[in-house]
Amino acid sequence: MSGPMRHAVLTTLAGLLALAAAAAGPADAPWGNLVLTAVSGWTAWRVHRLTRRLDGGHRPWQVLSVASLLFALTNLLSATGLDGENGGPATGDLVLVLATLGLSLSCVLLAGHGTGGRWHVLALDGATVVAALIVMADVLLIAPAFRTDPVDSTLLLAYGAYPAFSVGLAAALCTVSATALRRSATALAVMITLLGLASALFSVAVAQGGRAWELAADVAVLLAMVSGVLAVELVPPGRDGDPAASRPTVNPVGLVLQVGALVGVPATLVAAVVFDLPVGPVAIIGTAVLLGLLVVRLFDRIRDSGRIRDDLLRSEEDFRGLVEASTDGVAIVDADLRLEFTSPAARTLLGIDPDGDRHPGLLDLLPPEDRARVLRELTAAGGEAHPVVSLRVPRASGEFGDLEVTHHERPGSDRRVLQLRDVSTRRRRERELERMAFTDHLTRLPNRAMLFRELATLSAASGERSLLVLDLDGFKAVNDTAGHEAGDLLLIEVARRLQGLLRSEDLVARLGGDEFAVLVVGDEEAAVEAARRIVEVIAQPCRVGDRTFIVGASVGVADVQPGGGQLAFREAGTALRTAKEAGKGCWRVHTADLVGQAAASRDVASALAAGEVQLRFDAIANGDTGVISAVRAQPVWVHPGLGVLPAPELWAAAERQGHTATLQQWVVRTACREAVALDRELLVTVDLPAGLVHADELPGEVAAALALSGLASSRLVLSFTEEVLQTSSAALIPALQTLHEAGVRLALDDYGMGSTLWALLARVPLDVVMVDMRALDVPRHPERSLQVLTAIERSATGFGLETVATEVDTPEMLADVRAGGLVSITGAVLPTAQTAAQLAVLLRHPSSAVALPASRSHAEV
Incomplete structure (x- = not known):
């Protein structure tokens, strides 16, 4: 049981026990009125507290709180004897009138959230129910009371007529409410109906006497107060700004009240004839008014039906014009996928013969090999969202046209609406681009x-x-x-x-x-x-x-x-x-298969932890002076059984075991840390392996390595080849751009050897290019090698790039480098594969230079 219902049940039980105790006391004791005073006061306080917690729409419930407080005041006046004798017109009656008007105002304000501008309809419905209830009240209650015993006519009419007006108002205003307030409107309608019932019971008690009728009226008032609190507790929070919550909806309670009142009039008149009940002028006038109101309501319905029909016809004409003018095809198929409607564009796209069957089966228009797939995709249950279905439709030329179909089921029907779009040109271009790629x-x-x-x-x-x-x-x-x-x-x-x-x-x-x-x-x-x-x-x-x-x-x-x-x-x-x-x-x-043996004998992650993976450094120096300006770091695996495995085998083993990300992080961090330990302004170059770069993690790993080591970002160079860019994810280039903006230098290895050189220069912000001298070595035509090398150096200089000649292994290559204008070199003519300790000893030389081999010119050769 929910919290609001539990509170309602407990309050009802407590009130019923209190009323039962009051009924057991003296007849003239005011305990019943005091119980109702307490219940009404509690209702006013509880509604006020609940109203303060709502996000919006406070007014109906604020009025309800005030009305409940007035009910409490009315019962208090009756209990204290300040209301006059025998319930005659007095201050309490005036306060009661104000309370009932407050409830009516609550209904009006609540109906304003869901009427949709149909106030005149609600007024007609309310007047109809009021007239019907007046007829029934006069025939069944008021007229018999006047005929049997002399009673206070004013009091009897007031308490007898109130149910007609209150229930009629509830039936009209609470029949249509906002969707979010449907349960609250139901509770409010129940409250007003119970108050009307209490008024009717009290009028019977006035006419016939007896404490049982008064007790029943008090119970009805108690239940009405509890229903008022429940109405506010059922208001959903946070409904402001939600179109679905404000949509008008029919309340079944109000609908039952309206139907019951209209059906009750003929039933009451039949009962009057059968049981010889008097039918006074009030009932006759009320019946006439009721018939007149029904005629007016019928006329309004006929006019609304005509307007709705005209709107539907205009909407259908507009929709048909829109469908026929659209270049996209629209079709409707039944459960067997037979075409029930096709727009002109759809008939053209599907290739339907104008002189043939006007309602062919959709599958009959497709190639036999596609029919099972299309049937499965079109009829598969997919909720509200259905995937796009691709169709191939034969053309007169013998080729196939490509269509994309979006579809959805029509609510309450087994028919399905299809939207067809010709994508033949796009698909042909996509296939051509894929073929070219x-x-x-x-x-x-x-x-x-x-x-x-x-x-x-x-x-x-x-x-x-x-x-x-x-x-x-x-x-x-x-x-x-x-x-x-x-x-x-x-x-x-x-x-x-x-x-x-x-x-x-x-x-x-x-x-x-x-x-x-x-x-x-x-x-x-x-x-x-x-x-x-x-x-x-x-x-x-x-x-x-x-x-x-x-x-x-x-x-x-x-x-x-x-x-x-x-x-x-x-x-x-x-x-x-x-x-x-x-x-x-x-x-x-x-x-x-050294890689397989290494990967099978030992885990790369374990080798990293054990210190078996180390960095080796190749010196990068000035080709004329031998001054070392940078080093190139390569990871190697000092395997206990297989010896030193170079970087390609180490990366291959890591790839087999799924440790490439761990190895990438270790190489970057170790290279930065050891570069700082050398205590020199040397640049350190780290190679990115083809096909193994984790682009998404690279910027964060480099930033962390620089922060942990304290190395300046300008001293780190990331080197990669064109193959690295081709085999890595699309996120690599944005990652490199991010690193370059942070100060990290970028170097393109094997410069001039790829197929998309100029495109790479436009896409990647390079600082350095590296030229593989072995790829340019042509022993029989050294002059051609020199021409290519000079052209590469000039093009790189034109882009503002530094050039490094790699794999300079012989004096002849060194001569080519010098003749081509290149300054920086690396290769066998310089120290290579140095450990960090060996490199530190090498750098202790005062001039930081190494001896270069003598070289001869090509003319001397």
């Missing part, structure tokens, strides 16, 4: 992005897959002797041969240049057989134009583990280099 423009093969997407997906059936990475032997000679056009034609022919060799479930992709990759579904034996066929077929002569070329292929093979696409690519690349070193024109399978 994942297709190599020259060979029409899938590109690197498509390959890595396939590597990231779960394999079918057994899950065994292998990756083959290959490049062409002797392809550079084709470009040099016959030109790039011939080279492009040769690549197209190689792509055709590769596609002809493999099965439909295998994937052939072009990585760039003369590099290709093949994703083979099957075990290692199937991969080796595919590699053998590739080597044999590519070695066959190839005619391009009027010339014939002979090239070969070297292939590296590696297993693809679940979630290990990046690892498989690196392992296949390692196997490819092994095949090249073995004399080219062959294949090799990656077998030295």
Whole structure:
């Protein structure tokens, strides 16, 4: 039982016990009036307290509180004898009139929250019920009382007529109320009805005498007061500003009162005839007034019906015009998905024959293979929100048009409204953009992005897959002797041969240049057989134009583990280099799985805790003076059984075990801490690994590392390649921009080697670019390497970027760097793989410089 109902029940029981005790006392004792005084006073106090807690709409309940207080005053006057003798007209009667008017005013104010401007209708309904109740009261109560015993006519008429007016008012004003106030309006209607009943019982007591009638009247007053308190307690809090709470709704109690009053008039007149009851002029006049009011109400209903019908017709015409003018199609289907209505646009979109069936089945217009899916999606229960359904509709040209359908069920009906929109152009563009994004423009093969997407997906059936990475032997000679056009034609022919060799479930992709990759579904034996066929077929002569070329292929093979696409690519690349070193024109399978052994023997997180993971530093110095200006930090795993595993193997093991986020945090924090420990203004560079960067966590981790170590943000450099940006989430670039705004420097590694260089310069705020000298090393054409290096340095300078030459391993490379104008270098000509302690010893040199090897110019060579 709820709190308000529990309070109402307890108060009612207490009042009934008090009234029973008062009835057991002397007949002339005022205890009954005193009980009603207490109950009415409690009602006034309780309503006042509850009203103060409401957010809004106080007035109806404030008036109710005052009216209850006046009822208490009336009973107090009667109990103290200050109201005159025998209940004649006196001060108490005047106060009682004011109390009843207050209740009527409460009904009026409450009805104002939900009438919707229909006051004249409420007035007609109220007058109708009042007239009906007057007729019944006169026939059943007033006229018999006057005929039997002489009574106080004024008092009898007053107490006899009050129920008619009070109940009629409640029936009219409480029939329609705001939705949120429906229960409160019901309680208020019950209160007024009980007060009307009490008045009627008291009039019977006046006419016939007897304490039983007075006691019944007192009980009715008690229940009415409790109902008044319950009406305020049922007001919901926080309803202001809610359109749904203010919507008008029909109150069943008021409706029952109206119907009961109208039905009671003919029943009363029939009873008067049967039992020979007098029908006075009041009843006759009241019946005539009632009939007149019903005629007026009927006329009003007819006029409202006509207006509603006209509004519906106009709304239907407006809706039909809107539907027919819309480029989107609108259709209505029944439970069997048969089209009951289709707009002109819908008929065009669905391809409905104008001369055919006007109500065809929707599924009959679709391809057979789509019908089961569309039926399931259209009829699946999804609550109010239904997902968008895609339709393919055959066109006269033989192609299919793409439609998007939003749908919803019509309330109370098994019909469904469909809104159709033609998205053929958009879908065609989306498919074309997707094809361009994942297709190599020259060979029409899938590109690197498509390959890595396939590597990231779960394999079918057994899950065994292998990756083959290959490049062409002797392809550079084709470009040099016959030109790039011939080279492009040769690549197209190689792509055709590769596609002809493999099965439909295998994937052939072009990585760039003369590099290709093949994703083979099957075990290692199937991969080796595919590699053998590739080597044999590519070695066959190839005619391009009027010339014939002979090239070969070297292939590296590696297993693809679940979630290990990046690892498989690196392992296949390692196997490819092994095949090249073995004399080219062959294949090799990656077998030295140090990563797998390390990951299986020890956990990376445990290795971090045990201190087995350390940082190694490569010096970055001025290429002329040897002064060290920065260091490049790389994590290594000093494994107790496998020796020192370099950064790629460490990251691969962390990827297998799901510890890449932990390793990323450790590398950044340790690099910052050890850079501060060197007590120099050196820059420290940290590499971001491809495919393993946690972009969402990177800004917070860098900020925490800088704060914990005290390193200035300008001394930290984050280095990444174009592959890092391609294989990481879209959140990486915004994260890098945030770090750059905080003062962290950004460096692009392998500058000039990617496919979208200029786009990256526009998207990423770089400070440093790094050039891999091994990629530019062309022993037979050193002057070309120098030209490319000079062009790179000039373009970087034009963008305001610092340039660092990496992998400078020989004096000849150092000479190229100097000739190309580059200042900063790193590589084997400088100290590399230094521990923090070794680097600290190196930096104790007064000039902070290292000796550089002597180099010879190309002319001397």
